[in-house]
Amino acid sequence: MRNTAVTADDGVRLWASRSGRGTPNTPPLVLCHGGPGLWDMSEDVARMFDSRTAVVRWDQRGCGRSEPCAGPWTTERFVADLDAVRRHFALERPVLLGHSWGASLALSYALAHPDRVAALVYVSGIGIGPDADWHGAYEANLLARLGEDPGRLARWRELPGDSRERAVLQWSAEFVDRKRAVEHAERMADPWFPINFPCNQALNAEARQTAGTPARYAACQALDLPVLIVDGERDIRPRSAVDSLERALPRVRRVTLAGAGHLPWVEDPQGFREAVTTAMP
Template identity: 55%
Template sequence: MTDGIESGNADVPARAEDGVRLWTTRAGTGPPVVLCHGGPGLWDFLGDLAGALAARATVHRWDQRGCGRSQRVGPYSLARSVADLDTVRRHHGLDRTVLLGHSYGADLALRYALEHPGRVSGLVYVSGTGIDHRDTWRADYRRNLRAGLGPHLARWEELEARPERTGAEEREWCVLQCSADYAHREGALERARAATTPWFGVNAACNATLNAEVGREAGTPELRAACERLEVPVLILQGARDIRPHRMLDSLEAALPRVERTVFSGAGHLPWVEEPDAFRAVVGGFLART
């Protein structure tokens, strides 16, 4: 494994083969880890996670195509996203790396590992949506989301129903929705605001296109069979109080031949925020074994 601290270009944009600029940075010391943020259509909000791992690994972050500080240019597809992730890997001079993906980023990291297993030394799959069809869990998620919004539900529904939102309204809607991802309601809005600061705006076209493609792949025999062939070690992490149903990850765990799974009892969708010590210990142990 190449140690990322001695290779690549820190804080210099990577360029995909079609010329699109991808923001990326790195920090820390040790074996390389590349983070894949959630969304789709959001940007890297994993700076606190990178900081928690920086004593154990060289952590590489990036904004996906069309998001945040990367160039707002398509096309948007899973294949293009996998190719962009490979661009980031090569930009930093990494032969092999651990991938850590969160939410949609976990699904992107899984697709990359399925396509390029020889370039991945381990996969940390955090709060992803698994490989089952969305119809098996989507209704429960939406019900849990509304319950999690509590007193903010009416305002969220008002903003959700608007065919067009101003920039300020879009940010308010996003902050309200993200606040439901925290298990501990006290301070959830403040944490959601901090996670979306600085605010770069949601790329709605990216979100819709990639969500549709992930939805078409989910539940297919081909995806399950590919997971059954994957020999990369995988660590599945989830919060017990995530509003996404826990059963989403059961079939993924069953399909993978080399898998561990940890559930953080006091956490929601962002377990490194609500159980930082336990999260750091589990991920650190996995990195030591890969």
């Protein structure tokens, strides 16, 4: 594994890491983490595939190990940053694997630069419909999961929003296996970095403006790339929200992993590995 700094076209430095070996017949894999405002937590995913191909991970602008900055917090800017990562590692047409918010970012990149992408793997996203398709149900499901342990829910409610403990408790709701949920969430928070809330708020507000628009549907309908959608069946974000994207894409396949939540590679690593491998040309 080799860590490096990628310089974006406006001079901001982005943390990135490359592992594995590239082969002439297998395109490299670039991982786009969730958030927005978080950092890469996908080292386990990289290990699944770095015996097959080169794998690149990176921390998005102003987040995690990347240089602190004042933005700008726009999808267009993050797409340009992802292209800087691609160019830094001389990746001609990688497979993009985006998780959660990173799935939306990877989709936006593919829509902007389809000639620079071999395939798209869209993991645990929220589709392209309006917020009403998923957000209310997500909040209700989050409280229900946390409420299975009333003490855990009460503690989550009393903690400040920027505390590591609160994040771990909230992330524990992402896992189906309730006995190991906090353990899995603790791994997500190691190492721990401050959450970039201005980034989170700005990008979420932008997403609400573009979700469900005719332009978004039309762009997806015109995307001539193979796309794999991977869902954890028991994600607390309703999987029906992703139907909007599945219906729009002309070249799409969908795999739903039973018994897995929002991070399906944690709870069904074999199923996740098999699904993603089929998407790598």
